Amino acid sequence: MAKFNNLLLVLLLAVMWTACKKSESKKEIDPTVIGQVTLQMTDVMVHDVTNPPLGARFYAYACLAGYEVVAQSDKAYPTMHGVLNDFPEIEKPKVEEYSYQLASALAMLETAKKMQPSGDMLLKKYQQSLIDSCKKIGFTDEVIAGSQEYALAVSKQILKYAKGDRYNKISNFPRYEPHGGPGTWYPTPPGYFPPVEPYFKTVRPFTLDSASQFRPAPPIAFSEAKDSEFYKLMKLNYDDDQKAQEHRTIAAFWDCNPFALENKGHLLVGMKKISPGAHWMGITDIACRKAKTDFSKTMLINASVAIGLMDGFMTCWDEKYRSNRLRPETAIRKYIDPTWKPFLQTPPFPEYLSGHSVISTAAAVILTHYFGDDFAYTDTVEERFNLKARPFKSFLAASEESGMSRFYGGIHFMDAIENGQKQGKQVGEWVVKKLETKAVASGK
Numbered sequence: 001m002a003k004f005n006n007l008l009l010v011l012l013l014a015v016m017w018t019a020c021k022k023s024e025s026k027k028e029i030d031p032t033v034i035g036q037v038t039l040q041m042t043d044v045m046v047h048d049v050t051n052p053p054l055g056a057r058f059y060a061y062a063c064l065a066g067y068e069v070v071a072q073s074d075k076a077y078p079t080m081h082g083v084l085n086d087f088p089e090i091e092k093p094k095v096e097e098y099s100y101q102l103a104s105a106l107a108m109l110e111t112a113k114k115m116q117p118s119g120d121m122l123l124k125k126y127q128q129s130l131i132d133s134c135k136k137i138g139f140t141d142e143v144i145a146g147s148q149e150y151a152l153a154v155s156k157q158i159l160k161y162a163k164g165d166r167y168n169k170i171s172n173f174p175r176y177e178p179h180g181g182p183g184t185w186y187p188t189p190p191g192y193f194p195p196v197e198p199y200f201k202t203v204r205p206f207t208l209d210s211a212s213q214f215r216p217a218p219p220i221a222f223s224e225a226k227d228s229e230f231y232k233l234m235k236l237n238y239d240d241d242q243k244a245q246e247h248r249t250i251a252a253f254w255d256c257n258p259f260a261l262e263n264k265g266h267l268l269v270g271m272k273k274i275s276p277g278a279h280w281m282g283i284t285d286i287a288c289r290k291a292k293t294d295f296s297k298t299m300l301i302n303a304s305v306a307i308g309l310m311d312g313f314m315t316c317w318d319e320k321y322r323s324n325r326l327r328p329e330t331a332i333r334k335y336i337d338p339t340w341k342p343f344l345q346t347p348p349f350p351e352y353l354s355g356h357s358v359i360s361t362a363a364a365v366i367l368t369h370y371f372g373d374d375f376a377y378t379d380t381v382e383e384r385f386n387l388k389a390r391p392f393k394s395f396l397a398a399s400e401e402s403g404m405s406r407f408y409g410g411i412h413f414m415d416a417i418e419n420g421q422k423q424g425k426q427v428g429e430w431v432v433k434k435l436e437t438k439a440v441a442s443g444k
Contacts, residue, residue, distance in 0.1 A: 027138060029101040031298040033130065034066065035285030037108045038302065040126045042278040044116045049258050051196045052275040052355060053317055056309040057167065058115050059281055060206065063303040065107040065158040069150065073100035074296045083437050084206045084307070088161055093153035098146035101295050102134055106151035111158055165204040173199045176321075183222025183230075183331075184324050185350040191261050193348035201318040206307045207434040211318035214426040216419045219323050219352040224335060231335070233413045237328045238336050242343045242410060251343050251409035253379075253387055254279070254356060254402045260345045273385065276356045276402075277309040280363040282381035283398070287371055300440070301370050305363050308431045312362035315427055316355045316420065325352040328410055342410025354412045357403035357420030358427065364399035365428025371395070399424070 041062060045055050064080065068090045071079045081089045109127050113119040131144055176198035178186040187193060201211035208214075223230045241247065256276045274282075284305045288298045328351070332340045347355075368375070373394055380389040392398040403421050406412035 027099060027134075027143075029099065029105065029134070029295060031293060031295040032285070032289055033101075033105050034108070034295070034298050034302055035282075035288065036126075037062070037066075037105055037112075038281045038285065040109075040123055041112050041116065041119075042274055042281065044112070044118055044122045045278060046258065046272050046274060047122060048117045050116070050275065051258065052256075052277055052359075053197045053200045053310075053313040054167075055275045056277040056306065056313050056359070057162075057165075057203070058112060059277060059306040060303075060310040061115060061158055061162045062108045062111040063299070063306040064161075065111040065151075065155050066104040067299050067303040068158065069100055069104040069107050069154050070296045070299045072154075077296050077300055078440055080303075080440065083434060083440060085204055085208075086161070086164065088157065090154060090157050093150045095146045095150045095153075097140075097142045098150045099134070099139065099143055100147075100150075102130075102139070102144070102147040103150040103154070104295070104299055105130060106148055107154045107158070110151050110155035111162075114155070114159055115162065167203050170197075170199045170202065173202075179324055182224075183326055185326050186330065187348060188327055188329050188346040190345070191259060191348065193259055195321075196259075196347070196349045197317060198321050198349075201314060201321070203314065205311050205314050207431050208311050208314065208427075211314040214315050214423050214430070216319055216353060216423050219325050219419075220413075220415050222325070233415065234328065234331050234336060236414055237342075237407070237410055238332050238340060240408065240410070242408070244408075247408040248343060249388075250401055250405045253382060253390055254405035255344055255409065256356070257345060257347055259348055274381075276359055277306075277313070279381050280305060280309060280360065283363070283377070283379060283395070284367065286377055286380065287367055287375065287395075290377055291371060291375075301367070304366050304370075304431065304435060304440075307435075308362045308366045308428055309359050311431060312359040312424055312427045313355065315423055316353050316358040317349075319353050319423075320350040320355075323352045324350045325413075325416075327351045328413060344406075344409030344411050346411050351412060352416045353420035353423060354403060354406050354416040355420070356406055357399075357412075357417045358424040360399040360402040361396075361421045361424025362428035362431070364395035365425055366431060367395040369432045 038059065041058060068079060071077045072092045080087045109123055113123050134144060176195050205211060220229045220233055225231060256274055256279050258273050258275055260271045260273055284302055288301055327346045329342050329346045376393050378389050378391045383389055403417045407414060407417055
């Protein structure tokens, strides 16, 4: 009888020990950590002067790494395998003790560290602070080590998927040279930078059949004639009151030009600015915080928006280098007023379509899917760059303003904005539809 009681006691202790281990691995991490990770990524991109399309690529793969960890632990969120183009079955690591939420955040960081030029150098400190914060709330060394092992294993598989998207082949293409014909783009002051990512359309998209899937109507044909539709386009920009304070406020708020330069004496100094995609990842964080979405849902929404940004940039850049249209700055100086300057600095790539109009609308459509048509919020993303917060009644209202900001800033013609918004709507709706294939978009 004594032996039986001893055996029973051993079994009871074993059950209790297992239960304690499980409770340790189920400690909750604040879902706002996901936004903190994307913010850290944004800071790295500002440091590295990452161009907008490439920035979207970084966000997408990092968020996919985090999401796939969630999908392996939360049955309400299925894998992206079978949803995204060529996305593999992610093998689940054989780790006994881990927190899937910590592993998810660490998988994002591990992916970003490898994909961003200064990622490893600049993200280490934050990664260690995240781990230290988990220790303070009671995570054991075993759970933390297991989470790190899990994150590395998933990140390695995502990085392999990323390597296959053909971005690394772009350097093999011949150097892109401006056409030089009438009405075509060529570098603008003050930096006269070469064109950004002219071959981005060759990268594998996430949900699109191809980068040209949502090819827009062609731009209004170039003409020097004063009675032409193109001349009327130029006059719209030229006649706009760029000194109107509200126009300047809106233009500056959505500027998001990582290539902007400032004159300091005889020097041109780069200004610290985020990209349009970074701005919308920040808005995504604001929305998730306000709605108090749980960790899994927050990870899904961030991944969905990042995917939409990447595919949006692909469709837009496909058209930019097909139509190859000159910027208002170039056209107006040559055909109307040689002293005219836009309020914003002109980004270094062709004008049509407006990239901000495309990706802002795509992101807004995706966020509206999750939060509704009348989700009011205050955009504080640019406060740390000394720009005042702006309230919006909805995501689509914000995307419409972001499109108009390019007109107020003098860097886009109106048809590039209007048709860019149309293309962005198509991309956003397509991404939601594709994710709904396995009920990913609803998290059900």
